[in-house]
Amino acid sequence: MLRTDYHTHTPLCHHAEGSPEDFVRQAKALGLYHYGIADHAPMPPELEPYDAWRMLTSDLPLYQEWIERAKAAAGSDLTILTGLECDWVPGIAPWISELRERIHCDYLIGSVHYLTDKESVDDALYADKTLTDSVEQDWALYWKAVTDMVSSGLFDIVGHIDLVKIWGRVPQGELMSYYIPALEALSRSNMAVEINTAGWHKRCAEQYPSIPLLRELLARRIPIVINSDAHAPAHLSRNRDEAVKLLLELTDNKLRQFEHPLSRNSNITLQAYGPL
Numbered sequence: 145m146l147r148t149d150y151h152t153h154t155p156l157c158h159h160a161e162g163s164p165e166d167f168v169r170q171a172k173a174l175g176l177y178h179y180g181i182a183d184h185a186p187m188p189p190e191l192e193p194y195d196a197w198r199m200l201t202s203d204l205p206l207y208q209e210w211i212e213r214a215k216a217a218a219g220s221d222l223t224i225l226t227g228l229e230c231d232w233v234p235g236i237a238p239w240i241s242e243l244r245e246r247i248h249c250d251y252l253i254g255s256v257h258y259l260t261d262k263e264s265v266d267d268a269l270y271a272d273k274t275l276t277d278s279v280e281q282d283w284a285l286y287w288k289a290v291t292d293m294v295s296s297g298l299f300d301i302v303g304h305i306d307l308v309k310i311w312g313r314v315p316q317g318e319l320m321s322y323y324i325p326a327l328e329a330l331s332r333s334n335m336a337v338e339i340n341t342a343g344w345h346k347r348c349a350e351q352y353p354s355i356p357l358l359r360e361l362l363a364r365r366i367p368i369v370i371n372s373d374a375h376a377p378a379h380l381s382r383n384r385d386e387a388v389k390l391l392l393e394l395t396d397n398k399l400r401q402f403e404h405p406l407s408r409n410s411n412i413t414l415q416a417y418g419p420l
Contacts, residue, residue, distance in 0.1 A: 145388065145401045146177040146178075146401065146415050147174060147175055147176050147177060147381055147384060148176060148177050148178040148179075148180070148369065148370070148414070148415045149171075149176060149178070149179060149180060149370075149371055149372050149374065149380055149381050149384075150178065150180030150182060150225065150227065150251065150253070150301060150338070150369055150371050150414065151180065151182055151229065151253060151301070151303060151338060151340065151371035151372065151373045151374070152167065152179070152180060152181055152182060152183075152371075152372065152373075152374040152379075152380065153182075153183045153184065153229075153373075153374065153375045154181065154183045154207065154210050156183055156199045156203050156206060156207055156210065157183050157184040157197055157198055157199060157375075158196055158197050158198075159197045159375060160183075160374075160375035160376065161375070161376050162376050162377045163213075164210050164211075164213035164214035164217055165213065165214075165217045166377045167179070167181075167214060167374075167377050167380065168214050168217040168218050168222060168224075169217070169377070170377040170378065170380050171218075171222055171380055171381075172218075172221055172222055174380060174381050176222060176380070176381065177222075177223065177415065178223050178225055178414075178415060179214070179218070179222055179223070179224055179225070179380075180224075180225040180226075180227050180250075180251070181210075181211055181214060181224065181225070181226060181227060182227030182228055182229045182251070182252075182253050183198075183199060183207060183228065183229065184197060184198035184199060184228075184229050184231075185198065185199065185228040185229060185230040185231070185240075185243055186198060186199045186200050186201045186203065186204065186243075187231070187233075187236075187239070188201075188236075188239045189201050194262065195262060195264070198231075204246060204247065207247070208247065211224065211226055225250040225251065225412065226247060226248065226249050226250050227249055227250060227251045227252060227253060227300075228243060228244075228247060228249055228252055228253070229252075229253040229255055229303055230243065230252055230253065230254055230255070230298075230299070231255055231256070231257055231258065232254055232255065232256050232289055232290075232292065232293035232296075233258055237296055237298060240252065240296075240298045240299075241298065244298075244408075250406070250409055250412045251300040251301060251406055251409075251412065251414070252298065252299045252300055252301070253299065253300070253301045253302075253303040253338075254293045254294070254296075254298065254299030254301070254302060254303060254335075255302075255303035255304060255307070256286060256289045256290050256293060256307065256308075257307065258289075259275045259276065259282060259285045259286060259289070260275055260276065260285075263275050265282070265286065265307055265308050265310060266307060266310050266346075270311070271311050271347070272311070274313065279313045279314070279315050280315045282308060282313070283308055283314075283315050283319075283322050284322065286307075286308040287308075287322040287323065287325065287326055288325075290302070290305065290326045291325040291326045291329050294326055294329040294330055294333055294335060295329045295333075297333070299335060300334075300335060300336065300406050300407070300408075300414075301335065301336050301337070301338055301369060301371075301414070302330070302335055302336070302337045302338065303338060303340065303371075303373075304338070304340040304342070304343065304352040304373065305326070305337055305338075305340075305352055305353045305357070306352050306353045306354055306357060307352060309348045309352075309354070310343070310346050310347065310348050311346075311347050311348065312347045312348050312349075319354075319356070319357075320356070320360070323357055323360065327360060327361070327364060327366075330361070330364070330366050331364050331366070334405075334406075334407040335366075335367075336366070336367035336368065336369050336404055336414055336416050337353065337361055337366050337367070337368055337369075338352075338368070338369050338370070338371040339351050339352070339353070339358070339368060339369070339370045339371070339387045339390070339391070340352040340371055340372075340373050341370070341371070341372050341373070341382055341383035341384065341386070341387055342372065342373035342379075342382075344383055344386070345382075351383075351387060351390070355390075355394070358390070358391075358394060359394055362391075362394055362395060362418065362419055365418055365419070366418075367402075367404040367414070367416035367417070367418055368391065368416060368417040368418060369404075369414055369415065369416050369417070370384050370387045370388065370417070372384070388417075391417055395419045395420070398419055398420040399417060399418075399419065399420070400417070400418060400419070400420050401415060401416070401417055402415075402416055402417075402418065403415065403416070404416035
């Protein structure tokens, strides 16, 4: 099966490391077919600085230069795709559309990190407490935001779909009621959902999405891509083989890899997975 990675970062986000040449060298060593660069997108200029772990709008020319260096290093041996990981917050939709045109993106990853104002669910400051009055309220707000993001029609891949579990806090009882609206929105969309293997290296100690949620995504035939969320060259395609093994187990070894077309760019397809 072709090895790809569509969720990777650059030092412009202030919490990643490695040069374009370093990333390309590692991508070639791994035999990647697609190396997708999708760093944390800037927020609208009127909201900057939003936080300390994303590009500023003024960094966009540097981002384009970084990608061009990667393409030059890749030559004809590796396909470089241009993306952004965009945060979904209220009122952000017009800015997302503008960013896609500014960067001429092949794809956009839509992610939810924030529940209230600028408080991020994956910030270490909140490792041992909720952002609202309860875990249940955190989850309700989070999954409402995921559903709204999917329904916007602006994105191509859902990033770390159940990130809200990062610190290991999960509501008591069944969780499917939180997922269902987002699943229904995904069924109406052209989006893929990533298996984000970075979750294995967080306190939750499992991939995003959880196995019950991943099983439901497969049942609904939502395209799945495998991404590392790499913040260093050594992270590229990390745990990809374990993710493939998990998909094989959940599909009773009836797993296929296929080309999933992006709705806004008929020339670009993602290497996605799904049941036969």
